[in-house]
Amino acid sequence: MPSLKEIHDAVASGNYKDIGNLVQGAIDSGETLENIINNALSSAMLEVGDKFGSGDLYMPDMLLAAKAMKVAMEIIKPLLKGSEHLSEKGTVVIGTVKGDLHDIGKNLVITMAEGQGFKVIDLGIDVDFQVFVDAIKEHNPNIVAFSGLLTTTLANIPEHIRAIEDAGLRKSVKLAVGGAPVTQHFADMYGIEIYSPDASGAAKEFLKVLNK
């Protein structure tokens, strides 16, 4: 029977080719799903996030770990029932704002947030404000996160916020913003509750705000 440590190590090293067999082997041998999730997969992602934050791992390491995590969850998710549930920390709707086609930073935030137990709805790039509004209505998220790389497209963020306010949804969500030209000052200017200068910090900020 594959041990939890082997599963943990496979995720932490981004071994997406073997993780499926390891997880399936553990399930077949009677290991509980919650044990696999909490004591192997999530802990591996937390470790990878911390090592990335300290400069011991790099972006490809983190993305490969996320890829392994995804393979594992594809096996586990259909089997979850009853008391065996994913202890999701909350739901995040995220997208790159209208006019901007950059998604590396956004995808990194998604990786880190999922690794920390958030359910993430990815709206993609060049997202119109109405799409954000519709996604809030559909998914009832705790957090709505705007990503933008271009200074010129940051100008569209107030429009996105106004649309959420006009739809009467502003009080039901916390807003987050990130991207190279974004500053704490920018976030404060528009009353955006969550800002982080980097992706690994973003997921921690999500947790902090929801725990308040």
Added chain:
Amino acid sequence: MRKGFTRKFEPLRVLSDSQVETIHKRTLEVLAEVGCKFESVRALELLKKNGCRIDLEQRLAYFPPDLVESSIRMCPSSFLVKSRDPKDNLLIGGNTLYFMSSLGARLSDIETGMVRVPTMEENNQAIFISDALDSIDLYSGYTPYFEIEGVEPVMLCSTSLAMRIRNSTKITRGTQPTDTFIWETLIAQAAGQELIGNMEAAAPLSYPEDAINAAYTYVEAGFPVYIAAGSVMGGTAPVTVAGSTISNNAELLAAIVFIQCIRPGTGIIANDCVFPMNMESGDLFFCSLGSSLHQMAFNQIWHDLYRIPTNNTGSAFPNSKKADYQSAYEKTHVAMASALSGANMIVFHGGVTAELSYNPVLAIIDDDIAMTIGKTIEGFEVSEDTMAVDIIKDVGTVPGTFLNKTHTREWWKKEYFLPKSADRLSYPEWLNSGHKGAIDKARERMEHILATHKVKPLSSDTDRELDKILNDARKYYRDKGLL
């Protein structure tokens, strides 16, 4: 006034002929099999009419190799861009090298690294200073700052262009976001000058609607177009130099086919704006070895095989936050490699702190570096006069000297370059003259420029016309809910 530099020797080659040929063939394979996304039905239909296979639902165009190669041949190897003052017209291509001013979002204090949003007066002053610097021949879009106090972001590009035209007669490039190309084209035409248009991809292998509409507008105005892909090695392109060269070439060649379909013979400047990703953070790794090698390969392929003028952006922004040793070595090694490998244009002056900031004092120091690089590619003359054998015979052995010869007086000025901001004093002189360094001397030069430089003003009618266009733009964006 100097107008660029002319390379007097063969460019440095980093690839063998067979490697160039292989990279080209594999690029054609990508364009034929993967294709390129164009977020515009109008563009896709034009490409289809010219021989591309189209998947309208996926917005994809697949390019037959023959069409790509015939489109390359339609691009002129050199062309003239007209300024509002003919003395600043530029003939782009061939063996010429021009330097383009760099840019930054904000104004930085180059000694502390702190940045802030510049005022309009500071923006205009920075342009005016660039106008006075001999080694700057043209401006990027958004130059010098892409944030200006009191200017709404959606009005930034058009306002910035109007200010460049008011405060300088040098050639400038347009931009593409949020329909700004409409207003930039009108502004340039009102001032009686040509713009270098702009079409930037969203790598990998995609062109957004803004880029396509910008290309239509600029080409229909008769302007040449500056094409760029802005790939990130390891992110939106393969991490390797060879792989990212192929994906970047495919993106740019797709644009070339499209532009030549709109108007055959349109002048193209192919920009290599490819940076490695800093895998520690996901940020761009500016002024890096990866950029430098990529640009050298790019210059060789586009100069030798495609014969299309090139621009290099790799030395535009050092990672350093200050005007310091790191800033100088990062920019210089990349720009020198660009110049030696045949770049026609290099983005260089004033950028610092990745692309976050700009400072005119740094642009003045960069003027000295650019002059040194430019003079390097001009090489030196080998003639009876410069070999000076008669003088060597005349001087003979010790105690002979060359110092009192008219030949020395004439040629040291021709072959040497004396940087204006560098400290070259002896130590006692330096002690006695206030311990000044390059930054102090650049500041003095800046004061001198501000006190003495003159720019040919726009007529009051033209000036009013630019204001009218900006007001029309403001109304346009207000009607669209963007202001």
